[in-house]
Amino acid sequence: MDPIKHPPTDLTAEANHRFANALSLLSGLVRMQAKAAGRTTRPFTNAEVRLMLDGIAARISTLGQLHRLLSQGPADGAVALKSHLRDIGGNLVAAFSSEQRPVSIDYAGGDYLVPAKYVQPITLILCEILTNAMKYSHPAGVAVRIALLCEAARDGTLQVTVSDDGIGLPEGFDTIKDGGLGFRIIRTLTSELNAGLDVFSDNLGTTFRLSVPQALVASVQTA
Numbered sequence: 001m002d003p004i005k006h007p008p009t010d011l012t013a014e015a016n017h018r019f020a021n022a023l024s025l026l027s028g029l030v031r032m033q034a035k036a037a038g039r040t041t042r043p044f045t046n047a048e049v050r051l052m053l054d055g056i057a058a059r060i061s062t063l064g065q066l067h068r069l070l071s072q073g074p075a076d077g078a079v080a081l082k083s084h085l086r087d088i089g090g091n092l093v094a095a096f097s098s099e100q101r102p103v104s105i106d107y108a109g110g111d112y113l114v115p116a117k118y119v120q121p122i123t124l125i126l127c128e129i130l131t132n133a134m135k136y137s138h139p140a141g142v143a144v145r146i147a148l149l150c151e152a153a154r155d156g157t158l159q160v161t162v163s164d165d166g167i168g169l170p171e172g173f174d175t176i177k178d179g180g181l182g183f184r185i186i187r188t189l190t191s192e193l194n195a196g197l198d199v200f201s202d203n204l205g206t207t208f209r210l211s212v213p214q215a216l217v218a219s220v221q222t223a
């Protein structure tokens, strides 16, 4: 494309700016992960290395999808969230599903329109939660079934709930301070969004409910 004939629109400039910020966040966090890996006293197994690299690849491709979406989106910058999450989820399923361990996601709730500025952090948080469910909910190799529900509260709060039917978080796991790169990304972006995150976990599964205040374009919600 000729950059002189097609100068970047405000939307493209905004998407590029967000993309650059998200890439810096990601590379900083991957560096922290590398440092933590360097301090580990035992060697990693092949399976652990594979999970780590698959996780980084999933984050990079989610960022690529986000950039495409946000740079080509509608002029008002609103995105139909459930449809977009179907694309993101489909990509993660393709990366983590196998014949031995099929992964599926059921999508429910409304396809609410959400301003683009909220879409990137919400997507990156959900990418971590979905990837974790795919990696850890059924370590024994049973099929992974995930439910993703989008709901709207009367006050304009968007709620996205992700549940799996797996073994639950490790005993004593504290979602406020424990975890690796994934939980760091979840906590950082949840706090940047002024959002709430409720986590319920037992040996029948794990549920994350993200509540984002004022994230709905009230007049143009779709059913």
Ligand SMILES: Nc1ncnc2c1ncn2[C@@H]1O[C@H](COP(=O)(O)OP(=O)(O)OP(=O)(O)O)[C@@H](O)[C@H]1O
Pocket: 033, 052, 055, 128, 132, 133, 134, 136, 137, 164, 166, 167, 168, 169, 170, 178, 179, 180, 181, 182, 183, 184, 206
């Ligand atoms: N849905 C889930 N079911 C069971 N355990 C989970 C689930 N989600 C997270 N966990 C546990 O929480 C831990 C921390 O997750 P976190 O995403 O922070 O790090 P990670 O996935 O191990 O590595 P990475 O830094 O690459 O994300 C996981 O190692 C796993 O034990």
Ligand SMILES: [Mg+2]
Pocket: 055, 128, 131, 132, 181, 182, 183
């Ligand atoms: Mg993770």
